[in-house]
Amino acid sequence: MLNRLHMLVREVAQTEVMPRFLDVGISRKADGSLLTEADLAAQAAFAAKLPDIIDRPMLGEEMTAQRQTELWRHNGQGLWVVDPIDGTNNFINGLPHFALSCAFIRNGRPQMGVIYNPVSDECFYAERGGGAFLNGRPLPLRNVQKQLHEAIAGVEIKYLRSGKLSSRMNTLAPFGSIRSMGSSTLDWCYLASGR
Structure with a gap:
């Protein structure tokens, strides 16, 4: 099936x-x-x-x-x-x-x-x-051995438009960088594959 x-x-x-x-x-x-x-x-x-x-x-x-x-x-x-x-x-x-x-x-x-x-x-x-x-x-295609501060975070920014959280995400985040790619299903697949 x-x-x-x-x-x-x-x-x-x-x-x-x-x-x-x-x-x-x-x-x-x-x-x-x-x-x-x-x-x-x-x-x-x-x-x-x-x-x-x-x-x-x-x-x-x-x-x-x-x-x-x-x-x-x-x-x-x-x-x-x-x-x-x-x-x-x-x-x-x-x-x-x-x-x-x-x-x-x-x-x-x-x-x-x-x-x-x-x-x-x-x-x-x-x-x-x-x-x-x-x-x-x-899957996974590879095992990732990174620390949290090196990680790329998938965040849908439009849901964080107001408030302190969006500011804090950009200035105090514990991860390396943010991506907002626009397809949550692909984001989850990328995570599962080790991307």
């Missing part, structure tokens, strides 16, 4: 996302965040094809919060969770740091998942009890 999911995520990236990269229609959601035609097309493609792998409902990022909550509460025995483009702002602005993200969750616990950056052709995937991989190579 993981191999089928891996192939599906790549297919959706090639048919629905990449043809729209650098040329996509944009709108705003009710919360003010950006939404593209590519997000909607990819989410629709996942909704149509994921039941062929495991016939369970899909919770997509572009659904209403009410619908997401309803799906989460009533599908403990299995639920697909999809972010059709994590890093939509990067995608819109032509920055090649975004990913398609799809996981199967049972009783609130991930069973398998795939995160794919179609620009770099890096596909991270894992299955419960089976390890995690990047394009067939087991």
